Amino acid sequence: MTQTLEICVCTYRRPQLAATLTSLMGLERPSGYALSILVVDNDDHPSAAEMVETMATDAPIPLRYVHCPEGNISIARNGALAHSASRFLAFIDDDEVAPADWLLHLTREMEKTGADVVLGPVEADYADGAPDWMRRTRIHATMPVWVDNRIITGYTCNVLIDRQKPVLRDRLFDLSLGQTGGEDTAFFAKVVAEGGTIAFSPDALLRETIPPNRVSFKWLLRRRFRMGQTHGRLVAENGASFRLWTITVGKVVYCAGATVLQVFWQDRRNKAILRGALHLGALSGLAGGRGLQQYGPEFTQRQSE
Incomplete structure (x- = not known):
């Protein structure tokens, strides 16, 4: 039986979105999954619509756009949940790029462990001039938080979720955290608190180019x-x-x-x-x-x- 898997990209005025989508077009399809891509635009104006719709005309993976204004990332994430009918959802940020085997690793880890959620790591790429200490400490990298050999929360910059699992049905992101951030931390912490399990796939690596305003x-x-x-x-x-x-x-x-x-x-x-x-x-x-x-x-x- 073929399972449906949609990759959700929430975006807000990010020119890097084109590179993200281009990388997703080159993904290898995991066996037994039908893939699609959903872009959720959180801008007050549908600023990403033209670019996404142009790319969709000859995309090798079905690509669609929805507009969920404005300026609250929880609205965008909940929009992804509302507009997708797929059982499996993967989230990637609009300033990241994925290698061809990204989804292969996430889906294999979920099949192997039976986890409700699978996380992958995100590594940072710095432009010339970034402080050496940031490179040495990998301070912008994203990894899970373990306590007593258990992952206690998660993030949406590299994740696969199974929406049929009881702990994920009808679960939404907190709108009150939509402008401060931390809505994904709260979302996954509550999944774990209610008995859900989170696994980690170290090979499901994404890369993020750090913009100048964050190299501070x-x-x-x-x-x-x-x-x-x-x-x-x-x-x-x-x-x-x-x-x-x-x-x-x-x-x-x-x-x-x-x-x-x-x-x-x-x-x-x-x-x-x-x-x-x-x-x-x-x-x-x-x-x-x-x-x-x-x-x-x-x-x-x-x-x-």
């Missing part, structure tokens, strides 16, 4: 702080104990001390600072602090100024 320590600090906020918010939903508050404060203090002790070792110092920002964000999330905006028209305008 300030951007990394904001991102780590926001990640911490999401974690803190999820924990707070179930009630945060005094012990947890104490542990989180202790982690902030530890990272501050590690920063001082390693001040002359750039790689270690910067990683300690970023780790501290993560835990500070967790404190903010536990306290119900307002999330940092990462998406939407207002954020895009500030980034361009």
Whole structure:
């Protein structure tokens, strides 16, 4: 029996989308799967429509476009869930490129493990001039988070999900996180909390070219702080104990001390600072602090100024 698998690309004013779609057109089709591609445009105007529809005219894999405005990534992700009838959904970001065997590895891992979700890694490609410490530490790479040999959450930049599994039926992305980010972390954390399983396919590698605005320590600090906020918010939903508050404060203090002790070792110092920002964000999330905006028209305008 042939299974349906759709690759969803949520996009928002990204010129790299063309390269992403071009890479997807060269995918090898996993045996027993019928492939298609869905582009979900989250811009207030259908800015990607013409390019996608032009590519669709002679695409070797069926390609279609839907417009789900505006400036809230959760709206786009929920739009993918609503507009796709496929059992299996793969998500890839609109600034990534896929090798021909990407889906082969994801589907094989899901078939082998029976997992509800399978993640793959994302590696960063830097332009000339990027700081050496970023290259050495692979600070922009994306990998799963393991606790006690179990993956406890996931991400949408490289994932395959089985929508027929009970923990994924009717599950949606949180609209309140759609401009701050972390909506995918919350989505998959709840899958695991309700008994779902997440597997990892190390060979299902995607690559992402890091744009100039993200090759900055300030951007990394904001991102780590926001990640911490999401974690803190999820924990707070179930009630945060005094012990947890104490542990989180202790982690902030530890990272501050590690920063001082390693001040002359750039790689270690910067990683300690970023780790501290993560835990500070967790404190903010536990306290119900307002999330940092990462998406939407207002954020895009500030980034361009």
